[in-house]
Amino acid sequence: MIKLKTRFLKEDMILANNIYTENDEILLGEGIHLNQVYIDKLLELGISEVYVNIPSTEDIIVPDVIKEENRKEAHNIIRDTMKRISYNEDIRMKKIWKIVDKIIENLLSSDSIIVNLSLVRSIDDYTFTHSVNVCIYALIIGIGIGYKKEKLMDLGVGAILHDIGKMLIDPKVLNKPGKLTKDEYEYIKSHSKLGYEIVKNNKNISEASAKIILTHHERFDGEGYPFKLKGDEIREYARIVAICDVYDALTSDRAYKSKEFPHVVVEYLISMGYHQFDYELVKEFITHIPCYPIGTLLKLSTNEMGVVYEIDKEYPNRPIVKYISNGDKINLIYNPSIQIVGVLEKM
Secondary structure (H helix, E strand, C coil): CCCHHHHHHCCCCCCCCEEEEECCCCCCCCCCCCHHHHHHHHCCCCCEEEEEEEECCCCCCCCCCCCHHHHHHHHHHHHHHHHHHHHCCCHHHHHHHHHHHHHHHHHHHHCCCCCCCCCCCHHHHHHHHHHHHHHHHHHHHHHHHCCCHHHHHHHHHHCCCCCHHHHHHHHHHHHHCCCCCHHHHHHCCCCHHHHHHHCCCCCCCCCHHHHHHHHHHCCCCCCCCCCCCHHHHCCHHHHHHHHHHHHHHHHHCCCEEECCHHHHHHHHHHHHHHCCCCCHHHHHHHCCCCCCCCCCCCEEECCEEEEEEEECCCCCCCCCEEECCCCEEEEEEHHCCEEEEEEEEEE
């Protein structure tokens, strides 16, 4: 499979994986031949890119670190949780704990955690998908730095609920396509305190998890909010979630902006180490995040187009690439003269 921008799809291309609706029903199934009606529908729903199979890419599989059924369950639980908050109903914390535990078990059972998130969803689905992604990313860092199960649970619960306060923010302001006014920005910033107020008296969520919700927008240099905490004044859990929150936000399509390429966001995180973020945690994070995920179409210095076929954990920036022209594979680790010139969005 190969990832292409939806606006550059051509009729009769074969869809490489399922595309789901907001209610987790299959919108278009794997193996379907695309036509213009389907392509227009994807664009209408704000689905900016999909995986397709073309000759020479059928053997490329994008593995997800989480089982599909667990991801769908997590998505449904978070959607239900957000709706309950908007209706001023109690959070069903037992369900949250259960799904976080499943995600942890998925990650712990993986031999080598390299994140390839292949699920394709619409812009309108962002809040729910973002919450689950941030939980996964945060737990990967937690596992990488040696957290035991109890700390992983605290981290995962706080991460998956980090944005619940946004359910109390007017969606017209939250999803405003244009530039926010100063008052609107201050209003949106209140979501961290609002989220903390929702959970602080819930006996089924630890104070450590609740503080993630309150302080995940604090920054290492003291320029964050709501308290302008600095460095180690910010609990490690929140420093972890801050990195994951920004990474997923920047690599996701929003109503007001298009996503950035992973390698661009990784470079940004590195540049902000010891400024906005804890650099030691950034270094741990980027060991699990490929700059060029499997299925990414690349332009090489040889003027060839190639698709990322496999990633070496020790050298994530030098993947095995499969040439589109003839299907040959080349390991960039052993071919230092060949450079990645850029990421392509169309054939």
